[in-house]
Amino acid sequence: MEKSCTMLVHFDKPSSAAEIKEALEEGDAAAKVRAMKQAIMALLNGEQLPTLFITIVRYVLPSEDNTVQKLLLLYLEIIEKTDSNGKVLPEMILICQNLRNNLQHPNEYVRGATLRFLCRIQETELLEPLIPSIMSNIEHRHSFVRRNAVLAIMSVFKLPGGDILLQDAPEMILGLLDTESDLSTRRNAFLLLFNCAQDRAVEYLLNNLEQVASWGDILQMVVLDLVRKVCRTTPEQKGKYMKIILQLLQTNNTAVVYECAGTLVSLSSAPTAIRAAANCYCQLLQSQSDNNVKLIVLDRLMELKNTQREVMQDMVMDVMRALGSPNMDIRRKTLDISLELINPRNIDEVVLTLKKEVVKTQNRELEKNGEYRQMLVQAIHTCAVKFPDVAASVVHLLMDFLGDANTASALDVIYFVREIIETNAKLRESILQRLLDCFYQIRSSRVCACALWIIGEYSVDVATIESSLTVLKDSLGAVPFYSPQGDEAHLPGAAKEQEKQQRPAVLSDGTYASQSAVADGATASNTLPNLRAVLLTGDFFLGSVVATSLTKLVLRLFDLGAPEEQRNLVHAEIMLYVVSMLRLGESPLLPHPIDDDSTDRLTLCLSVLAKVEDAELRSVWLKECREAYSAMIAEKQSRDSEDLKAKSSVTVAQADDLIDFIHLKNRKGMTQLELEDEVATDLQRAAGSLNALGDNERKLNRMLQLTGFSDPVYAEAYVTVHQYDIVLDVTVTNRTQETLQNLCLELATMGDLKLVERPQNYTLGPGDSKQIRANIKVSSTETGVIFGNIVYESTGATDRSVVVLNDIHIDIMDYISPASTADVAFRNMWAEFEWENKVAVNTTITDVQSFLDHIVASTNMKCLTPPSALEGDCGFLAANLYAKSVFGEDALVNVSVEKQPSDGKLSGYIRIRSKTQGIALSLGDKITLKQKGPG
Structure with a gap:
């Protein structure tokens, strides 16, 4: 749709101009409604109906039906009201008379709808004769008429020359504010003063400071807009307006409180103001049930965290209350904010809260417990890495979840245990003992592999090695793993093989086993020890890890000088286990045979066990492996600390900064907030010139030339990308000696970009420039293209001229x-x-x-x-x-x-x-x- 309209009408199929004209001339009110809808949609879709205007004037203007009158106003809104020279068409005088009659109509709906229509008229010549009628509606008995009359006055005031036509309007509006009881009308009146007579609005606000808290929410929102605008233009008056914001913070309306918090943050960087805003956000986080609202509030807290970290560190426990929400996105964002705010003062409280949340996840009735537990484990891991002292209070609790059915959660736990046991030597003995106690519960292959590595590396004395060997042998069960004479029933596919053969199984003593016996054997495989059950599924990677851990335990026994008889017995047993795993790999009943890598690894373990007396070989297996892992952890911690320093690399103070003694300042009756704000403002003013220079440099780097220097219209754009919005500030310059009329910037997009609104038409004199802003919405991360042209009319030219613009490529970066x-x-x-x-x-x-x-x-x-x-x-x-x-x-x-x-x-x-x-x-x-x- 090229033409603007404030209403969309359902459009089935187009009707001809003759059909529309006939329906308007001969039909009743319902037929006229249908005909007017057809006419409006035809005009919006680019059709020209020049003969229809007089028919509508004759047959539609006199109608008393409210729906017909509403559609008439929409029709009048979209038709062309000016000629090619920009002059109002003579027949529009007929419309003016009808509009004047409507403004004096006894029905308040007709008056209000007409006033709303006048808000969208841009031709001053049409509005000038209607001004007395518009002003008279300010005193109408019905609030619907009064509020729309104020909006109509504001729209006229904004037009060129409108302030001359309505010189007495601000005084009338001030009088209306004093006597008006309708909240919407008061809001519109104050908005008019805000936009058209800001000094009067400020005067009215300061004269009624005590009543601001009792004003309605929609009026308070306009007050906040006024405060933001005034404080940006005159920062020295910020102190008295801060009192208004703090006063509005105590209201019960959540929208006003949210806007107050945002206004505080935008206007002041004083710690008291930031703390008050953060408190408001945290209260909204608790009081609001809408998940979208909570996510928006968390985004605001994230911005505060990035700029005011020290203040936000005291609010971390208030932020963590949002973990009570069942929504995973809210929980994830809450944890992200909290983990960046932990410090030595609040780490104990944060970890205690995380532990309580972990315990809550044991309730199986809650949804997504596994995913939430995984997030909590990762959060506790981060806390323990930053503050190793808290590891002792959480590691044993988390180890209860090593047998969790959620493999991802169990993996995070075992990785956490692996890092803590390396970095915290005091906890090694207790962690290893706890791991051996709960090893039987682990059913995940990947978790078992990591646990086996920990057992093999950190069993460093004879007693611990004996305990570890006992646990591993119990988890593996008796050898051999595969026996053609009877143990094959435990293998996957054994029962299927028996069913295919449909004959009794022959046991080792020569007797026959019935079919039910084979089924019982298959069922019994579900109760096998954890390592044996995984091995019998064909997971030979785990088998190689088992063999490696057992080999390390044997080598360490020899390295510690254990009794010879004990060493030889363990040595022989472990070699038997490795050989049994190799034989298992040759079983035809497994889903797949053993892979070459696992075979090589098991064979290597056998070779090492055959040379256990070699001291150099023991050094490679027992020392260098641990040293490699220690180096990896040290490098990881170094990278993490560098990332942390990069995030917090904010210059607190320069060496030659002015030392500001706050307590020696002349307070002059200022509150603590005003005093802190003044100090913060002085600091920003001192560094403002450098920031402005940097902004100008960045702005020049993002300036794009859209047309050539020889084109009659020169255009360049500054592109601002802010998350979901793209703002194009296009500067258009008339390089000719003629006046360019109806100049319009026409843009189109390709990709997941959407033009929000169509820029309006402008008139540019010779050498004049105009800045046009276009807003574009972005819905996904995709490279998009913005293209278009500039269309204008020049004096003496019969056709409209077009200047094609260079494409603007929105970079994914x-x-x-x-x-x-x-x-x-x-x-x-x-x-x-x-x-x-x-x-x-x-x-x-x-x-x-x-x-x-x-x-x-x-x-x-x-x-x-x-x-x-x-x-x-x-x-x-x-x-x-x-x-x-x-x-x-x-x-x-x-x-x-x-x-x-x-x-x-x-x-x-x-x-x-x-x-x-x-x-x-x-x-x-x-x-x-x-x-x-x-x-």
Whole structure:
């Protein structure tokens, strides 16, 4: 729809002008309603109905039906009221007379609807004769008429020359505010003063400070808008308006409280103001039941956390009350905010709250307990890494969940245990003993593998090794694992094999077993020890981990100098277990045979067990493995501390800053808030020039030229991307010596972009400039294109002229930012996401590390692979990159690149995965464009 209209009418099929005209001339009120709807939709869809106007004047204007009159106003709104020169058409005089009659109509609905229509008229010539009738409606008995009369006066006041036509309007509106009882009318009246006579609005507000708290919510919202505007234009008067904001904070209306908090944050950085705003947000977080409202409030708290971390650290427990919500997005965002606010003062309270929440997840009636428990475990892990002293109070509680049916949650627990047992030597003995006690409950293969590694590495004395061997042997059961004479019933597929043969099973003593006996054996396999049950499913990777852990325990017995008889017995038993696992791999009844990697690993364990006396071999297995893991943990902690420093790298004070002694200031009756605000304002004023210079530099970098210098109209745009909104500030300059009329900026979008409103027409004199603002909504992370043209009419030209604009490409880099995630979460997302874009490496860069650095810089992503894993000069590199968009989308990238020995060029692939197609394709296009090299 090219023409604007304030109402959409259902449109089935178009009617001809003759049919519409006939219905208007001969039909009743219902037929006229249908005909008017057809006429309105035809005009909105670009059809021309020049002969219809006189018919409507003759047959529709006299109608007394309210619906017909409403449709008549819509029709009058969309028809062309001016000629090609911008002059009002003569026949519009007929409309003026009808509008004057409507403004004096005894029916208040007709008056109010006509006044609302006048708010959308931009032609001063049509409104000028109606002004006395508009002003007279301010004193109408019905509030519906009065409130629309005020809006009509405001719209006339904003037109060119409107302030001259309505010179006495502000005084009348002030008198109306003193006597009016209808809240909506008072709100419209104050809004008129706010927009058209700001000094009068400020005067009225200051004269009625005591009554502001009793005003209605919609009027209080306008008051807050006025306060924001006045405080930005005259910051020195901020103190007296702060009292109004604090007064409105005590109201019961949640919308007003929310706006008050936002106003406080935008106007002041004083700790008292920030604390008051944060308190309001936390109260809204508790009192509101709408999840969308809670998410919006959490976003505001996140912004406060980024700018006022010290104040927000005292509010962390109030923020964590939002964990009581069952919504996972709210819980996740709450934990993200809380974990960045922990410090030595509040860590104990935070961890205690997290422990209580973990205990609550044992209630099986609650939904998504496993996912929530996983989030809590990760949060506790983060707390324990930052503050190791709290690990002792949580690690034993979390180990109760190692047997959790949610594998992801159990994995997070075991990874947490693995890191704590390495970094906290005092807890090693108790953690290991607790792990051995609950090892029988673990049924997940991946959790078992990590637990086995911990047992093999940290069993460092003879007594602990004996306990560990006992637990592992009980979990494995008796050997052999596979026996053709009878134990095959425990294997998967054994029962199916028996059913296929349909004959009795022959036991080792020569007797026959019935079919029910075989079924009983299959059922019994469900009660097998945990390690044996997993091994019998064909998981030989776990078998190799079992063999490795058992081998380490044997080697450590020899290293500790245990009695020879004990060593030899354990040595023989472990070799028997390894051989039994190799024999199990040859069973034809398993789902698949043993893989080559597991065979090699088991064979290696046998070779090592055959050379247990070799001291150098024991050093490799018992010392260097632990040292490698210790180095990995130290590097991880170093990277985490660097990230933390980068997030909090805010200059508190410069060496030559002025020292401000607040207690020596002349208070002059100022409140604590006013005093703190004055100090903060002085500091901002001192640093304001540098910030303004930086803003100007960034603005120049984002300026785009839309037309050429030789075009009759020159245009350039400044693009501002703010999360879901794109704002185009287009400066248009008339480079000709003629007046350009009906100049319009016509824009269109491609991709997930949507133009919010169509810019209006303007008239530009010779050499004049005009700044036009266009708002565009963004719905997903996708590279979009904005294109369009400038259309105008010049004197002497019969046709409209068009200047085509250069395309504006919205870069995906404006939406994504580097982020971190755990390796487990990265792998889970990689397996889950369905959209993949595979880009072949094609670059002039010859060094693999330089190519990775270039890709990281070009895509605004973070490399998750630690630097130690990228070291070396093997000519091959594989790394994982991660970023997060402002819409919460995850972007995963895997870079696998190899240097060819023949020509030294790089080859390989860059794989992008995401949940949505847009980010995968757009990021792939960005990499394809940028991967050539810096040149």
